[in-house]
Amino acid sequence: MKLFQRLVPWILLAVALFILPAALDDFRLNLFGRYFALAITALAIDLIWGYTGLLSLGQGIFFSLGGYAVAMYLMLNTKSLAGGNGIPKFFENYGVAELPFFWKPFWSPAFTLIALWVIPAVVAGLVGWLIFRNRIKGVYFSIITQAALMVFFHFFNGQQKLFDGTNGLKTSTSELFGQLVGSPDMQVVFYRLTVILLPLAFLVCRYFTTGRFGDALIAIRDDETRFRFAGFNSVPFKTIVFLVAGALCGISGALYTVQSGIVSPQYMSISFSIEMVIWVAVGGRGTLVGPIIGATLVNYLRSLVSEALPEAWLFVQGALFIFVVVLMPDGIYGWVTNGGLKSLLAAFGIAKKAKTYPRLDEEALPVD
Amino acid sequence: MELFFSQILDGLSIGSVLLLAATGLAIVFGLMGVINLAHGEFMMLGAYVTYVVQSALKPMGGLIFQLYFPVSLVLAFIVTGLIGVLLERTLIRQLYGRPLETLLATWGVSLILIQLIRSVSTAMMLGIIVGVAAGLLLTKLLRAKFSLKPFFTYLNGLGWAVSIVIGLIAVNIFDQVRPLSKPWFGPRNIDVTAPKWLQGSWGMIGTIELPGLRIFIILLSALLLLATYWFLNKSVWGLRIRAVTQNRQMSNCLGIPTDRVDSITFGIGSGLAGVAGCAITLLGSVGPNLGAAYIVSCFMVIVLGGVGNLLGTVIASMLLGIIQSVIGSGTLLTVFPDMPEAARGVTEFFATTSMSLVLVFIFIIVFLQFRPNGMFPQKGRSIDA
Numbered sequence: 001m002k003l004f005q006r007l008v009p010w011i012l013l014a015v016a017l018f019i020l021p022a023a024l025d026d027f028r029l030n031l032f033g034r035y036f037a038l039a040i041t042a043l044a045i046d047l048i049w050g051y052t053g054l055l056s057l058g059q060g061i062f063f064s065l066g067g068y069a070v071a072m073y074l075m076l077n078t079k080s081l082a083g084g085n086g087i088p089k090f091f092e093n094y095g096v097a098e099l100p101f102f103w104k105p106f107w108s109p110a111f112t113l114i115a116l117w118v119i120p121a122v123v124a125g126l127v128g129w130l131i132f133r134n135r136i137k138g139v140y141f142s143i144i145t146q147a148a149l150m151v152f153f154h155f156f157n158g159q160q161k162l163f164d165g166t167n168g169l170k171t172s173t174s175e176l177f178g179q180l181v182g183s184p185d186m187q188v189v190f191y192r193l194t195v196i197l198l199p200l201a202f203l204v205c206r207y208f209t210t211g212r213f214g215d216a217l218i219a220i221r222d223d224e225t226r227f228r229f230a231g232f233n234s235v236p237f238k239t240i241v242f243l244v245a246g247a248l249c250g251i252s253g254a255l256y257t258v259q260s261g262i263v264s265p266q267y268m269s270i271s272f273s274i275e276m277v278i279w280v281a282v283g284g285r286g287t288l289v290g291p292i293i294g295a296t297l298v299n300y301l302r303s304l305v306s307e308a309l310p311e312a313w314l315f316v317q318g319a320l321f322i323f324v325v326v327l328m329p330d331g332i333y334g335w336v337t338n339g340g341l342k343s344l345l346a347a348f349g350i351a352k353k354a355k356t357y358p359r360l361d362e363e364a365l366p367v368d
Numbered sequence: 369m370e371l372f373f374s375q376i377l378d379g380l381s382i383g384s385v386l387l388l389a390a391t392g393l394a395i396v397f398g399l400m401g402v403i404n405l406a407h408g409e410f411m412m413l414g415a416y417v418t419y420v421v422q423s424a425l426k427p428m429g430g431l432i433f434q435l436y437f438p439v440s441l442v443l444a445f446i447v448t449g450l451i452g453v454l455l456e457r458t459l460i461r462q463l464y465g466r467p468l469e470t471l472l473a474t475w476g477v478s479l480i481l482i483q484l485i486r487s488v489s490t491a492m493m494l495g496i497i498v499g500v501a502a503g504l505l506l507t508k509l510l511r512a513k514f515s516l517k518p519f520f521t522y523l524n525g526l527g528w529a530v531s532i533v534i535g536l537i538a539v540n541i542f543d544q545v546r547p548l549s550k551p552w553f554g555p556r557n558i559d560v561t562a563p564k565w566l567q568g569s570w571g572m573i574g575t576i577e578l579p580g581l582r583i584f585i586i587l588l589s590a591l592l593l594l595a596t597y598w599f600l601n602k603s604v605w606g607l608r609i610r611a612v613t614q615n616r617q618m619s620n621c622l623g624i625p626t627d628r629v630d631s632i633t634f635g636i637g638s639g640l641a642g643v644a645g646c647a648i649t650l651l652g653s654v655g656p657n658l659g660a661a662y663i664v665s666c667f668m669v670i671v672l673g674g675v676g677n678l679l680g681t682v683i684a685s686m687l688l689g690i691i692q693s694v695i696g697s698g699t700l701l702t703v704f705p706d707m708p709e710a711a712r713g714v715t716e717f718f719a720t721t722s723m724s725l726v727l728v729f730i731f732i733i734v735f736l737q738f739r740p741n742g743m744f745p746q747k748g749r750s751i752d753a
Contacts, residue, residue: 055468130733134740139403139467143667144733150664151729154722270660274475281472314483321476325469326462327525347519 009199016195026184033191033259035299040194040201040252042279042291044245049277050285051209052241053221054137058127058145059249060273061152062120066250067257067267068156068163069119072103073112074174074181074258081174090164100162116254117247124246128239137224146270153268168264171257182261194255198292201248205288208244217241275317281324284331293333375694381582383689384589385647389662390669390681391596392640398675399613399633402460403471406478407666408659410452410638414444414645415654416485419558434563437646441588444642452638453631460634461627478659485656486555491542499535503528555656560649585647592643597678599636609633665725668732674742683743688728696724 016036021029041063048054075081075088082088087099105111127148131141156163163169172182179186208214216237219227224234257263266272275298283294298320305313324331330338393407421440425433455477463470506527514520543549566580600606611619612629620626648654648662669688673680695718718727739745 055471130737134736136736136740139397139401139471140671142403142468142471143671144736146664147668147671147729147732151726154726158720158722158726270664271479274472277472311483311487314479318476318478318480318483321479322459322473325473325476326459329469344522347522349518 013195013199017192021188021191026187029191030187030259031300031303032296033187033194034256035296036191036194036198037252037255037259038276038279038299039198039292039295040255041249041276042283042295043201043205043288044248044252045276046280046285046288046291047205047208047248048241048245049280050287050291051214051221052217052238053224054238054242055142055277056145056242056245057142057270057273057277058149059245059276060268061127061149062124062246062249063253063256063276064152064156064263064265064267065120065123066116066253067263068169069106069112069116069250070254070257071169071171071174071263072106073109074171074176075169076103076107077109077176078174090167091161094161096161117250120250120253121243121247124249125239125243128242128246129235132235132238132242146273149268149270149273153265153270156268157265163265166265168262168266170262172261181258187259190255190258194259197251197255201251202288202292204244204248208241209288213237278317278321278324280331281329282320282331284333284335284337287331287333287337290331290333294331297332372694375697376690377579377582378697379690379693380686381585381651381689382693383686384586385644385651386662386665386669386689387682387685388589388592388644388647389641390666390673390685391593391678392637392644393666394670394673394675394678394681395596395600395609395640396634396637397670399609400460400464400630401467401470402463402474402634403467404474404637405471405663406455406474406481406659407638407641408661408663409478409481410448410641410659411645411648411662412485412654412656412658413448413451413481414642415560415649415658416553416558416645417444417447417642418646418649419553419560419654422560434565437563437566441643441646444646445639448642448645449635449639452641453635455638456631456634461630464630482656482659485553487551488553489543489549489551491545491548492539494542494548495535495539498538499531502534503531506531553656557653557655559653562650566650581650585650588643588647592640593678593682596636596640600678605629605632668729670742672732672735672742674744677744680742680744691728691731692721692724695719695727696721 016032020032024032041059044062045056045059048056085097087096087103091097091099105115127145131144136144157166159165172180174181176186209217216227216232219232220234220237227234253263253267279295279298280291281294282298283292284290301316302313305316328335330340335341389407389411392410393404396402396404396407418437418440421443422436425436425439459473459477460470463473507524510520510523510527514523517523562581566584569578569580598606600609608619608624608629609632611622611624612626616626619629644662645654645658648658665688669681669684672688673682673684695715697719718724736742
């Protein structure tokens with residue numbers, strides 16, 4: 001049994017890597033690739049919310065920054081998308097003759113690979129530091145991250161000359177290594193890449209949540225004032241963890257963008273960033289397995305409901321928010337590990353009784 | 369210069385709407401520590417109440433129709449207030465002391481409200497009534513039989529799940545009847561026409577015209593602000609509300625019914641949102657997504673002004689309204705045509721509605737670097753005050 005438990009992650013990984021691509025059609029496989037990409041974001045949110053108690057409503061910023069980085073590279077390096085003067089076609093619509101300066105480094109693939117996580121990390125570190133150094137916390141932190149999200153949303157949405165505004169950047173028609181990014185073969189490659197990167201993200205999160213650093217994070221979550229009075233400065237801890245979460249979100253956004261075929265300011269809408277939080281809440285915050293389960297499950301549910309009854313999804317989602325917060329604050333994984341399932345079975349009288357099952361004294365005593 | 373003043377007037381009226389909405393939010397947040405993300409949706413409900421009143425009174429015509437707006441103001445307050453009380457009694461009450469979770473739960477409520485307004489029809493309403501009735505009946509039956517059994521809570525949940533299914537089936541059955549299945553509002557925007565006495569100008573000051581609508585909104589919010597001030601500072605319940613804001617446990621010990629105070633506060637906060645929604649209908653067409661546009665600005669007002677301080681809310685909302693309108697419309701360029709090149713470039717860059725929002729939010733984040741607790745922070749001796 002112990003051996004089996006140790007093998008479970010490897011079995012799941014093998015299933016995801018080899019069996020799912022064979023069993024599912026291209027469309028479904030692509031959907032699962034997206035879910036796993038989103039699971040990385042869920043892990044990042046769990047790192048800052050579940051472990052450090054910082055409920056960020058602005059993770060969409062970092063998600064989209066990663067997405068935009070990869071999309072800009074793909075747009076630049078696709079011959080068929082280039083206009084007359086060698087820069088992407090959409091610039092012509094707005095009368096832009098010269099490539100904006102910040103697009104230029106994205107010619108290089110090496111720069112892009114680094115930028116897609118470094119840029120979100122730097123932005124996250126900066127935003128985080130500006131907020132944390134003033135000891136803004138709790139609800140105020142959530143509100144301000146939401147405001148920051150709106151800053152970025154309006155900036156990307158309004159600047160058509162820089163980012164094609166509302167339309168976003170379409171990656172599905174671009175090319176990578178001479179192949180169409182939207183083609184099924186490439187999508188399988190991206191799927192495999194996501195499946196490999198997800199456990200790596202898991203390990204990164206485990207590295208940061210165990211040991212002394214992880215203890216400090218949990219101390220900040222449970223009582224930050226006491227943590228400070230004990231002589232620690234909580235600002236660097238929070239900034240670092242926010243930065244790491246930003247980098248993870250950037251990677252997740254890049255993976256999601258190549259698989260969904262577009263990055264647009266909609267990724268920075270208020271609702272999307274709050275949705276990310278609910279994946280973590282459904283799966284189980286404060287655990288690292290929970291967010292992966294939550295992100296996959298909720299998004300799968302979303303696909304199912306939206307395909308059957310598109311109008312019903314908002315109802316279901318709203319009900320999910322209320323249900324999880326009120327009745328299942330530990331999430332699915334937390335509920336099971338905290339003995340929720342056992343107490344359910346016990347309530348219906350079908351639980352295995354423990355060896356020290358309480359019984360009345362008269363029964364326990366030998367009757368002479 | 370005239371343009372400049374009319375833009376300021378514009379800004380003041382935007383600020384007034386923000387003020388109306390943010391006052392309710394600030395009271396709820398200051399008193400109960402509840403982040404109500406459904407506040408914007410309460411505004412939307414207020415706007416739809418206005419629309420319903422207008423449609424109902426339109427056939428009567430004449431003087432009655434001219435007076436529909438005051439009627440809808442009162443009705444919007446009452447309807448949204450009651451919905452707020454209902455929400456507090458059923459949901460918010462479970463979550464006191466967990467502000468981050470109220471945030472998520474009220475977001476869920478807001479999603480449901482948006483979709484409800486989009487797709488509500490007579491059939492759906494009947495289905496909901498059938499479902500709730502079945503649920504109440506089932507729980508009553510189950511309580512009578514199994515209330516002492518250990519699995520009662522789970523059974524109760526199962527009962528509600530069954531009644532949801534019953535409700536869904538009822539909706540589907542009612543949907544077969546044509547006239548019942550027609551949505552009331554649909555996903556499209558609705559338009560409310562302002563009554564005649566609000567259209568046009570209300571006289572001039574110098575060479576500046578006073579548009580009736582804008583002045584009316586400013587006066588309305590001033591009036592409601594005074595009423596709120598009076599209520600909080602001079603009435604018995606206001607006294608209790610302030611007591612609970614300062615120290616909940618001590619007030620409870622002294623015999624103040626804190627749960628009723630909570631209900632009343634939440635009701636008033638939601639009611640004010642409803643009135644704000646009513647005022648928004650005068651500014652343009654409104655749709656089910658109205659709330660999202662205002663909610664972030666409202667929270668910014670609270671962050672900027674500090675919690676539990678009406679003066680801070682007033683200054684912050686007016687400031688936001690004016691910055692947004694003066695910079696967003698690009699008026700600065702026409703008023704100061706000969707500003708230096710660099711400043712000109714910057715002003716032009718921010719001279720759209722969305723970019724002015726960017727500027728406002730950046731301004732707030734910078735402001736908080738110097739005054740982290742807003743303009744008028746609450747004074748207290750505890751570290752977290």
